[in-house]
Amino acid sequence: MALVDQLDAAATQATRVATTAARFTGGCDAGVATAADLPGWLRLGLLDALTRWADGKATTCRHSPDPDRPEPVLTAAWKPGLVTCIRCAHLWSLGRRANLTCDCCGAICPPDRMNPGMTQFGALIFQYGTCDDCRPSVASNNPLSATLPAEQDAARGTGRASPRGGRGCSRGKGGRR
Numbered sequence: 001m002a003l004v005d006q007l008d009a010a011a012t013q014a015t016r017v018a019t020t021a022a023r024f025t026g027g028c029d030a031g032v033a034t035a036a037d038l039p040g041w042l043r044l045g046l047l048d049a050l051t052r053w054a055d056g057k058a059t060t061c062r063h064s065p066d067p068d069r070p071e072p073v074l075t076a077a078w079k080p081g082l083v084t085c086i087r088c089a090h091l092w093s094l095g096r097r098a099n100l101t102c103d104c105c106g107a108i109c110p111p112d113r114m115n116p117g118m119t120q121f122g123a124l125i126f127q128y129g130t131c132d133d134c135r136p137s138v139a140s141n142n143p144l145s146a147t148l149p150a151e152q153d154a155a156r157g158t159g160r161a162s163p164r165g166g167r168g169c170s171r172g173k174g175g176r177r
Contacts, residue, residue: 006070010123014072017086018118018125039136041104046126049075053083061088076127077103104134
């Protein structure tokens with residue numbers, strides 16, 4: 001139960017961070033979007049980053065953010081496989097040419113046609129940049145969107161009836177007692 005509380009706190013803090021970033025970059029507050037509202041390339045990038053991090057295959061900053069110790073984390077379309085804590089946001093800076101490249105189609109755009117954006121899933125904030133043609137429709141009013149967690153309308157702890165697997169001997173660690 002403590003992990004669920006930590007996840008909720010990390011997601012709340014991530015929402016605050018993302019909302020502040022949206023205001024700082026001239027955007028507006030976060031809107032709510034479901035996974036179906038996001039284009040496939042954006043949804044796939046977010047899920048790829050999340051699964052790499054959960055499987056321990058993502059590169060992390062020196063603070064080693066870990067899904068078992070929930071905290072807000074950043075990842076981005078332009079550096080797949082990298083997950084950092086909020087303190088290491090400086091690792092996401094780009095050179096001028098890369099900063100003008102659309103993460104969807106790869107086109108180099110003039111500065112006034114690049115649209116930075118973020119989407120949040122729990123404590124993970126996924127950053128991206130698109131040209132005007134590729135800008136997700138969910139981001140037309142908000143450069144930031146927050147996806148709904150799977151258990152948004154259900155009471156906490158109802159997502160799984162019983163824990164997966166067992167402990168100790170049921171996983172091949174000795175005979176039964």
